[in-house]
Amino acid sequence: MGERVAHRLLVQSDQAGQRLDQLLAAEWPDFSRSRLAAWIRAGEIRVNGQWVKPRHSVAAGDQVSLETELAARADAPAPEAIGLDLLFEDEVLMIVDKPAGLVVHPGSGNPDGTLVNALLHHDPALAALPRAGLVHRLDKDTSGCLVIARSPRAHRRLVAAMKDRAIHRRYQALVWGDLIAGGRVDEPIGRHPVDRRRQVVRADGRAAITHYRIGRRLTGATLLDVRLETGRTHQIRVHMAHIRHPIVGDPVYGRSGAPAGLTAAQREAWQGFGRQALHAVRLELAHPESGETVAVNAPLPADLTDLIERLEPGHEPDPA
Incomplete structure (x- = not known):
């Protein structure tokens, strides 16, 4: 059963004479105009209890009613009992700490x-x-941090906030x-x-801006604190590669191998790290209902923490 909507x-x-679908798009902005029109055609939206067409002109005093159920999408993937690390949860919003190696959406090769x-x-x-509420x-x-909406209104508001750059990651x-110092990469990104x-x-390409500052200087590497001003596909990975x-x-x-100057233990740890060393550490947004600030932090995962520690200058290898 889906969510019941009434x-x-x-x-x-002052609304008399407007088309029904246009009026409802303005009055009920939680739903898209195409969805409202579909509900009108299906008789789930009625005027004075009567079935009408989307272009029906309303009159002052008309009673418009909506009774429907937000049915599960026909193409929805099957639920699976996979553990979630919840950083925040209430009735309209969730923020999870996604582990490395977990694909977000089902697709080719990952059904x-x-x-x-x-x-x-x-x-x-x-x-x-849409997309099971993923924003x-x-x-x-x-x-690291990922946002999920749990209602149509929350989803629409959070998607709009992301578009307006009001969700800070x-x-x-x-x-x-x-790196000598922090900086800013302002370079457009597009498909190869x-x-x-x-x-x-x-x-x-599309405008893309990445800000970064020095976190820790390590042997052969630098830990950066990165802030996205835009959110293009692979943005941080592309921009960091662009500045070499x-x-x-x-x-x-990335590059293959490992840099010069590492100890044998550091080289082994570097080459054995099996993914990109990138973690979404903090997320801040306005709650889609209350407007209050919600801010969460996802601690660095153990594999990345271990690599950083091993790359500390003067790090002694673990005893055999």
Whole structure:
């Protein structure tokens, strides 16, 4: 069973003569105009108890009623009992700490075992929402904070907030080399002209801005605190590679091998790190209902913490 929805509207004198679908799009902004029109055609929205068409002109005093159920989407993935690390949860919002290695959406090569499958097991009502309520995404091997809406209104508001850059995301990235200082990368990003799985800096790409500052200086690497001003696919990975400090372990945009100057133990740890060293460490947003600030932090995962410790200058290898 999906979420039950019931709304009532009394048409005012200054609204008389408007098309029903246009009026409801303005009065009930939690639903898209196409969805409202579909409900009108199906008779789930009625005027004075009567079936009408979306273009019906309303009159002052008309009673408009909506009675429907937000049914699960026909293509919704199957729920799976996969554990979730919840950083925040209430009736309209969840923020999870996604582990590295967990795919967000089912797709080619990953039909199940994804975060979406886990979310639908935790809250079956999410099947009625686009992308099971996910507001944004992280790459498979990037860990950290992800936002999920639990109602249509929360989803619409959070998607709009993301578009307006009102959801603030901070990352920690371990990159090759010793950066002199923090900085800003303002370079447009678009799809690679040949390899469609990759993104590149290109003049005709979409605007992309990444801010970074020095966190810790390590042997052969620098830990950066990164703030996104925009949210393009692979943005941090592409921008760091563009300034010739790619993310450690990045299989697509990174380098092979390890830098000079590492001890044997450090080299082994570097080359044994099996993913991009990127973690979404903090997320801050206005709650979609109360407007109050919600801020959460996701601690660095153990594999990344261990690599950072091993790359500390003067680190002694563990005894055999």
